[in-house]
Amino acid sequence: MNTLAAVSTLFLPILVIAILLYALTKKTDAYGAFTEGGKEGIRLSISLLPFLLGMLVAINILRASGFLEAMNGWLAPVLVLFSLPPDLLPLLFIRPISGSASLGILADLTATYGPEHFISRAAAIVQGSTDTTLYVLTVYFGAVGIKKMGRALTIGLLADAAGMTAAILITVWYFS
């Protein structure tokens, strides 16, 4: 655990000096290249604003209206049918839509049940093994100005569903 933590702390600084020392041996103008690449970073990030803003506004409206909570209430009996704790439902549902909201739910579940409880572990594994599909597609397609996500969204969401099912089954199996 401690070695892993140490490795991950050292990883970035080592990567940075490795890039710089390699450039030095190849006599590359590292500073010039850095500022040149950096300029593109500014352009790229600014160009994302309308895509991100539009998506965040829609998600926040849906959350603030209380619709997501109501939907959890309607869907809870389905989860009980598969003998799954309904507390996991909001997470499964919000994970592909909003990364910050699902992280909030995970924090909430961990605080309520304690980190060693099945629900907290399953939630952590769901959160850790999936990504915010809608956000990833918004940002990546937004950067190149593509407005039709096409089959990427369908595949992304289906793979999320498969990943989440796997996450819960694996939690049951791994921690039993």
Add this chain to the structure above:
Amino acid sequence: MVNIIWIGMIVIGVVYSFINGTTADVNTAMFDASTQAVQLIIGFIAVFTFWLGMMEIAKQSGLLDKLTALSRPLLLKLFPDLKPDDPALGFIMSNMTANFFGLGNAATPFGLKAMTALQANNPTPDTPNRSMVTFLVLNTAALTLFPTTVISLRMTHGAIDPMDIVIPAFLATCCSCIMALTLDRVFYLFTVKRNRRL
């Protein structure tokens, strides 16, 4: 499709708020979200400028090409439409490596560079091509070894071993990646067949 989802989310949210009596909350949420988006972008500017600067050094010095060569055989299997010298390969490799080690904020700028490189060779600039779809479904499936945010959250909540979820989470993410790649191939073959018939 995203157009319908977007309109749907807003319309459902606003209409439901009338029934639920949460219209005032929705009002605040709209503008809070806009501010939140701007703050997010400011964070992006910092991270993107740093990492794309570093990336440019690695590219000009030839380090990126060297590292790309190592992963080329695997990448060409995943992305059969790309030529072996496609500039996108280096960025795809960097993005997947950063994601794998849980460096999410470095992965995004690399991924966006990959998308820009793929878009440059896209004959239909308004619709994603095959390589873009494969690249993005791999990204949404989140192939990662260290889900760093989750581990640190479990650490702050006093988990006995905050890393105990690493192995099961890795197995789960492998499942979603296999699913994503399989579906990607199936969908692709399906559309190719349909287009041939037309």
